[in-house]
Amino acid sequence: MSSSIDEIQDQVIEEFQLFDQWIEKYEYIIELGKNLPGLDDQYMRDENLVPGCQSRVWLHAELKGGKAVYAADSDAIITKGIIALLIRVLSEQPPEKVHEAELYFIDRIGLKDHLSSTRSNGLVSMINKMRTVARDLSKIA
Amino acid sequence: MSGKVTSFRKFDVEKIRNDFPVLHREVNGNPLVYLDNGASSQKPKQVIDRMTRYYEHEHANIHRGVHHLSQRATDSYEQVREATCNYLNAASSREILFTRGTTESINLVACSWGRHFLKEGDEIIISTMEHHSNIVPWQMTCEERGAKLKVIPISKAGELDMEAFQNLLNERTRLVSLVHVSNALGTINPVKEIINLAHQCNALVLLDGAQALPHMKVDMRALDVDFYAFSAHKMLGPTGLGILYGRESLLDSMPPYQGGGEMIERVTFEKTTYNELPFKFEAGTPNIADTIAFGSALEYYDEFDQDELIAHEQDLLAYAGQRLSQVDGIEFVGMARDKAGVISFNLKDIHPFDVGTILDQMGIAVRTGHHCTQPLMDFYGIVGTVRASFAFYNNQTDVDALVDGVEKASAILL
Numbered sequence: 001m002s003s004s005i006d007e008i009q010d011q012v013i014e015e016f017q018l019f020d021q022w023i024e025k026y027e028y029i030i031e032l033g034k035n036l037p038g039l040d041d042q043y044m045r046d047e048n049l050v051p052g053c054q055s056r057v058w059l060h061a062e063l064k065g066g067k068a069v070y071a072a073d074s075d076a077i078i079t080k081g082i083i084a085l086l087i088r089v090l091s092e093q094p095p096e097k098v099h100e101a102e103l104y105f106i107d108r109i110g111l112k113d114h115l116s117s118t119r120s121n122g123l124v125s126m127i128n129k130m131r132t133v134a135r136d137l138s139k140i141a
Numbered sequence: 142m143s144g145k146v147t148s149f150r151k152f153d154v155e156k157i158r159n160d161f162p163v164l165h166r167e168v169n170g171n172p173l174v175y176l177d178n179g180a181s182s183q184k185p186k187q188v189i190d191r192m193t194r195y196y197e198h199e200h201a202n203i204h205r206g207v208h209h210l211s212q213r214a215t216d217s218y219e220q221v222r223e224a225t226c227n228y229l230n231a232a233s234s235r236e237i238l239f240t241r242g243t244t245e246s247i248n249l250v251a252c253s254w255g256r257h258f259l260k261e262g263d264e265i266i267i268s269t270m271e272h273h274s275n276i277v278p279w280q281m282t283c284e285e286r287g288a289k290l291k292v293i294p295i296s297k298a299g300e301l302d303m304e305a306f307q308n309l310l311n312e313r314t315r316l317v318s319l320v321h322v323s324n325a326l327g328t329i330n331p332v333k334e335i336i337n338l339a340h341q342c343n344a345l346v347l348l349d350g351a352q353a354l355p356h357m358k359v360d361m362r363a364l365d366v367d368f369y370a371f372s373a374h375k376m377l378g379p380t381g382l383g384i385l386y387g388r389e390s391l392l393d394s395m396p397p398y399q400g401g402g403e404m405i406e407r408v409t410f411e412k413t414t415y416n417e418l419p420f421k422f423e424a425g426t427p428n429i430a431d432t433i434a435f436g437s438a439l440e441y442y443d444e445f446d447q448d449e450l451i452a453h454e455q456d457l458l459a460y461a462g463q464r465l466s467q468v469d470g471i472e473f474v475g476m477a478r479d480k481a482g483v484i485s486f487n488l489k490d491i492h493p494f495d496v497g498t499i500l501d502q503m504g505i506a507v508r509t510g511h512h513c514t515q516p517l518m519d520f521y522g523i524v525g526t527v528r529a530s531f532a533f534y535n536n537q538t539d540v541d542a543l544v545d546g547v548e549k550a551s552a553i554l555l
Contacts, residue, residue: 022169022502027553030495054494054510054525075524076492077554 005097008089009105016109025110026078033081038073050125055079057122061133068095068134072126082106082114082123090130098134103127152449154536160185160441161534171504174542179324179483179530180508181374182355187441188377192434203429204403204420218429221436222419228439229369230360231386235418238385238392239427243351244274246370246385247318249422250347251278253395259315261287266309266317266344268293268301269520272324273513275349279318288315295520299326299475307338314344321353325512325528326475327458327483329353336365345391351375355532356454356481358447361386377442378435382428392418399424450533454482457531457540464544470555471547474526485512485526488547491554493525499550500527505543 003011019025039048043060050057055076062069070091074080089105090098106112114123158164161183166173175183195217201210203218219234226234240246255278259265265279269292283290291314293306310317317339322329336346347368353359355376361369368391373382387395397404397415401424406414415421442450461484465471474485488496497509510525511518518525529543 023549023553026499026502030553055492076494078495078498079492 002092005089005093005101009103012085012089012105013108022110029081029085029111030077031081032084033074033077033079036073036080036084036087037071038080039071043071044073050122050129055122057083057126059126059129059133061130061137063095063137063140064092066094067092068098068130068137070130070133074122078114079123082111083126086123086127086130090134095134095138099131099138101131149446149449150444152445152453154453154534157534158536160187162186162189164534168504168506169502172542174503174505174539174546176529176531176535176539176543177506177508178355178532178535179352179375179512179528181380182377182532183534184379185377185438185441188379188434188437191437192379192430195430195433199433200430202426214429214433217433217436218427221432221439224436224439225384228358228443229386230362232362233389236361236386236389236392238387238419238422239432240370240383240385241381241428242374242383243349243370243372244383246368246383247274247347247349248278249385249398250318250368250370250387251282253398253422254316254391255279255282255286255288257396259283259286259288262313263288263315264291264309264311264313265289266291266293266306266314266319266339268319268330269295270299270301270323270326270328270514270517271318271320272349272351273515275318275320276516289313292516293319295517297521299323299328299477301328301330301335303331303334306335310338310342310344312342314339314342316345316347318347319349321348321350321359322356322481322483323475323477323514323517324352324483325514325517325526326477326485327352327480327530328475328477329479329481331479332366333364340365352482357451367391373431373435373438377438379431382431382435385422389418392422397421397424401425403427445533453533454531454535457535457537458482458484460537461529461531461540461543464540465547468544468547469551471551474521474523482532483528483530485528486547487523487526488551488555491550493527495554496527496547496550499553500543500546503542503546503549505546507543 039058044058048058048060050059055074057074059072070087072083074083163183199214201214203215222234222237225237279290291309294302321332332348339346345367348366350369350371354371367388369386371384374380404416404421404424406416470489472487493509497507500507508528
């Protein structure tokens, strides 16, 4: 049995509690960004582009074995690191769970600012798009 | 100009910083290092206090009010028009129009002058380094009138190609609309030479001075410029107020920009006649409080010897440039010989957003992104830059903090 969205969120929160300094936290996020495979060239298309003024985000979603599977990329590494966390929490979950999920981990690990609309980094739009896609996929599943 | 004898305040940056309350706050547990002055300057308490005093004791709608408060507010408001006229050495306060900002000032000219005077085949010249505010209004007007937009190329250093400019100028050129100081690069353009060349071709010149006036005094009559647009909030004043200087004969010949109250002389359902300058261009209740507080910003500048402010900013710029050049991976964008207030850079191919995020954690406010100059970023083949922009209240500690921050960002991100 794989972990639920909330179980993974709690794991992430616990991991981030290890960091005393902001710099350690960001080094970890940057590491996550560097390790995220990103998107195949075939998916780096304009229709997968989530609009963001500062950094750009590409998102691809598909249904595999009844689960929503996400892959994403960004041209900014910190954004990409946060994407890695979002994928870890939301990917390979039943689409209806993704659609309903309450994402509390972002706030708890002190990255809430990154989700304010003024950041214009594409993350808010990305989460919205992940949910919309999940809703659409849940109709197919 | 008035013949008053001015005794300047001695330039002491630490003392000046005490006039700016926000500079004493912390951000993310660190003292604020405010290097986003190109986006908006901070406000001295003299400006903040003036606005508060106005709302607490003096507020009323202006013009045509018979009562005491209205007359007093009208006087204060119109005195700022007079003060702005003196500050710019314009010929008359009728040449000073209050708008919402530089963007509206340019749009006013594009709509009023552009729609009325441009014909098919006419040409307008802008440059590669323009802010979107000095591109889009002209694109819209040119499309409507069948006029053509021509663009002066720039060098890699971020300087206008003056030879190309002279080749673009011809008898069809009606207007040259250029940025005085580039917001993204800091380049100070040779505006006097440009105005002379344009006038020889009977073309008008509009200058976007939003980034110039915070760093230098500009004399309208000495420049012989036709239109000059800028914003109060970038030069210690409140947000939501812009100024358009326009040569009186030109403004007189232009139709109103918006219709409504204030701008009329007499309204009947058959015909409306318009008010005289400058009111013809100021429909509706104006931004009274901000305008009055802007007067205090101008007074604040006048307390100092401008040459000392400029010298201090140039020292900061040189010091920042010299120290930042030592940082691993730094690539400066825009290396013009004449620059004001701005250092734009990238750390190799790292996204400027990432650098800005790390700096923000350290309480350092810079701007990242394309700075509303996408064609300029396209020219350099980059998505954006990190821009540190200075004001005279910045000090060496600010530069040192910036350098520490960029070094840290370089260590983490590269």
